[in-house]
Amino acid sequence: MSDVTERTPKTASPPPPAGGAPGPLRAGLGVLARQREATVFVVALVLVLYFGIRYNSTFVSSTNLSNLLSETAAPIIIIACGEVFLLICGEIDLSVGFVYMFAPFLMHYLVDFYGVPVYPAIILSLAFGLVAGWANGFLTVTMGLPSFITTLGTGFILWGLTLTTSHAYPATIAPSEIGPGRWIGAAPWSQFIWAVCIAAFFFVLLNRTRWGLYTIATGGNQLGAREAGIKTGRIKYGAFMMTAVLGALCGLQNAFYTNTIDPSAGGYQPMFYAVTAAVIGGTAMLGGSGTILGAFLGSIVLATLINGLNVAGISANPLNIVFGAAILLSMIANVRLARLRASGRN
Amino acid sequence: MSAEPTPTPTPATTGGAVADAQGDVLRVEHISKRFGPVRALHDVNLHVGKGEVLGLLGDNGAGKSTLIKIICGFQPPSSGKIILEGKEVSFRTVDEARAAGIDTVYQDLALINELTVYQNMFLNRERTRFRLLSNRSMKRTTQEQLDRIGVNIPSVDAAVAQLSGGQRQAIAVARAVTSNAKVLLLDEPLAAMGAKEGAMILELVKDLKRQGEVSMILIMHNYGQALEVCDRINLLQHGEITFDKMAGDTSITELNDIVIEEYRRALQERQQQEGQQAS
Numbered sequence A: 001m002s003d004v005t006e007r008t009p010k011t012a013s014p015p016p017p018a019g020g021a022p023g024p025l026r027a028g029l030g031v032l033a034r035q036r037e038a039t040v041f042v043v044a045l046v047l048v049l050y051f052g053i054r055y056n057s058t059f060v061s062s063t064n065l066s067n068l069l070s071e072t073a074a075p076i077i078i079i080a081c082g083e084v085f086l087l088i089c090g091e092i093d094l095s096v097g098f099v100y101m102f103a104p105f106l107m108h109y110l111v112d113f114y115g116v117p118v119y120p121a122i123i124l125s126l127a128f129g130l131v132a133g134w135a136n137g138f139l140t141v142t143m144g145l146p147s148f149i150t151t152l153g154t155g156f157i158l159w160g161l162t163l164t165t166s167h168a169y170p171a172t173i174a175p176s177e178i179g180p181g182r183w184i185g186a187a188p189w190s191q192f193i194w195a196v197c198i199a200a201f202f203f204v205l206l207n208r209t210r211w212g213l214y215t216i217a218t219g220g221n222q223l224g225a226r227e228a229g230i231k232t233g234r235i236k237y238g239a240f241m242m243t244a245v246l247g248a249l250c251g252l253q254n255a256f257y258t259n260t261i262d263p264s265a266g267g268y269q270p271m272f273y274a275v276t277a278a279v280i281g282g283t284a285m286l287g288g289s290g291t292i293l294g295a296f297l298g299s300i301v302l303a304t305l306i307n308g309l310n311v312a313g314i315s316a317n318p319l320n321i322v323f324g325a326a327i328l329l330s331m332i333a334n335v336r337l338a339r340l341r342a343s344g345r346n
Numbered sequence B: 001m002s003a004e005p006t007p008t009p010t011p012a013t014t015g016g017a018v019a020d021a022q023g024d025v026l027r028v029e030h031i032s033k034r035f036g037p038v039r040a041l042h043d044v045n046l047h048v049g050k051g052e053v054l055g056l057l058g059d060n061g062a063g064k065s066t067l068i069k070i071i072c073g074f075q076p077p078s079s080g081k082i083i084l085e086g087k088e089v090s091f092r093t094v095d096e097a098r099a100a101g102i103d104t105v106y107q108d109l110a111l112i113n114e115l116t117v118y119q120n121m122f123l124n125r126e127r128t129r130f131r132l133l134s135n136r137s138m139k140r141t142t143q144e145q146l147d148r149i150g151v152n153i154p155s156v157d158a159a160v161a162q163l164s165g166g167q168r169q170a171i172a173v174a175r176a177v178t179s180n181a182k183v184l185l186l187d188e189p190l191a192a193m194g195a196k197e198g199a200m201i202l203e204l205v206k207d208l209k210r211q212g213e214v215s216m217i218l219i220m221h222n223y224g225q226a227l228e229v230c231d232r233i234n235l236l237q238h239g240e241i242t243f244d245k246m247a248g249d250t251s252i253t254e255l256n257d258i259v260i261e262e263y264r265r266a267l268q269e270r271q272q273q274e275g276q277q278a279s
Helices: A024-034 A038-054 A062-088 A096-112 A118-142 A147-166 A175-186 A190-208 A210-220 A222-227 A232-258 A268-280 A292-311 A316-345 B064-071 B094-100 B117-121 B135-149 B165-177 B195-211 B223-229 B252-278
Strands: B024-035 B038-049 B053-058 B079-084 B087-089 B102-105 B183-187 B215-219 B232-237 B240-246
Touching (some): A038 A316, A062 A096, A062 A190, A062 A210, A062 A232, A062 A268, A096 A147, A096 A175, A118 A147, A175 A190, A175 A232, A210 A222, A210 A232, A232 A268, A292 A316, B038 B064, B038 B240, B094 B102, B117 B135, B195 B223, B232 B252
Parallel strands (some): B053 B232
Antiparallel strands (some): B024 B038, B024 B079
16 A cells, blocks of 8 residues: 555644633534534524514514514525525526416416316426426526526516416415415415425435435536536436426415415515525525525525514615615625634634 | 556455456547547557556647547547457446446546535445435445545545645545446546645556556656556557557657657648748
């Protein structure tokens, strides 16, 4: 055997214990600080504590928490799970909010115009998400279009399709759809339970399966991943299809929750919230790294801001100014804390 | 054609390749490759015996990397055939070539910076249990394999981005070696590397050579290093193999002379073209 030795790089050495032997609290904090989701966790905690203490009676009520977590946070969490996979691959889906918009109309057309039973209609609406995601994958991966443009185009098509077929009028949920609708999204906490389950599934998918590993490899070094025999195109197709199905699910949930199928629901807002949540949570916009837990916490940050500013009684017009500034402040805090964490490690 | 080298037999740890009647593990016959009007390779023939280290030298653009990419299944040849252990093979993907025992360390290393050492070592051949990654088992095996071939890194859990150039190259080579490869293709393993790190990789190659199980094709630019580590030297010029000698039968001077002659001819052709255009 050869004597092949290399000096240990500085960056990889374990951090020296600061100030004597670490106690359990210090050790616990150390473990927390090493997680890249720690910073967004701190931001979320500060926001929840601020609104919780300042507006105690209204913010911490059961109705408001259900609103915050189920109505506001859940769709952001669910769509963010898909966007995290896409962003890690170095892609993005701007059209997901329009799949969200069209899916409940498709269910409505199938049930009310074509007599399809409710459950097959729901499954077909979700399957439509697969088709829309496949189309995004085909145009981006096979045809070589940048995903920003692909999904901008398909988003407009879906938008137009919804408005044309619905004549821009809302539709009501049919009585036969109310039963299945309860567990899909109408019951108070159902959306949040879905969101937690979906986030847990995608957490495992990203961190403990080959698919997750290949997603990171595809975004980190696409040529290298291909040279290692990874089918990077298939990974990207999969990410587009997963994201669109999640968008369709959120659209159905929203329709059941509000008891109406609204052509103005969805659009760019859920998508931008989801991408923002993913990035606040630590997912790189240029690909190669991302975290589902971070996106989950990022969604909580956004939802807390949306809900908290509402509870604080800020009127509608200046709300966006405050909201935009709060997003920037959260992100600045996140970046600063991440730098502190990195310098502490080195 | 020179006689085949006879590597020192040692206990097998990897490979187990079978040589054909001529003593070769891999033969490449009449391979040509065109990219539209560009002729990248023309009627290339080469062979490598069991445990033999073949140095593939040539100018930039001579077609070395193209040849490697054809052998490893990354791209198909326009014509010609590849014979592995006496049987003709045709690889449509890198996976197929790897399954047959041909593994490659690319010039860009094909490492994923964002993944850890053990994740890179097992990339695309991960161990799973109930479809979930068996991380602990992969970490343990990676540590054992790196210890065995003498590569020292801070931790198998470290991200590859944290490693030095030499360590990264060592990981890429170790990944290929530990995949039970019969033929290892190394595309400029010493590129952009300092003397100390280059020496580490050369030691690694020499170790594998001593074990005598893996046949290797090394693309190199430094003739001194090539003659030090390779058993035989092939020179690729303008897409054709123009030189095939045992390393002991040639010298840096001879290889230099060939290259200088090539430059001189290229210069003359250019001057002639310029003269024609002027007239």
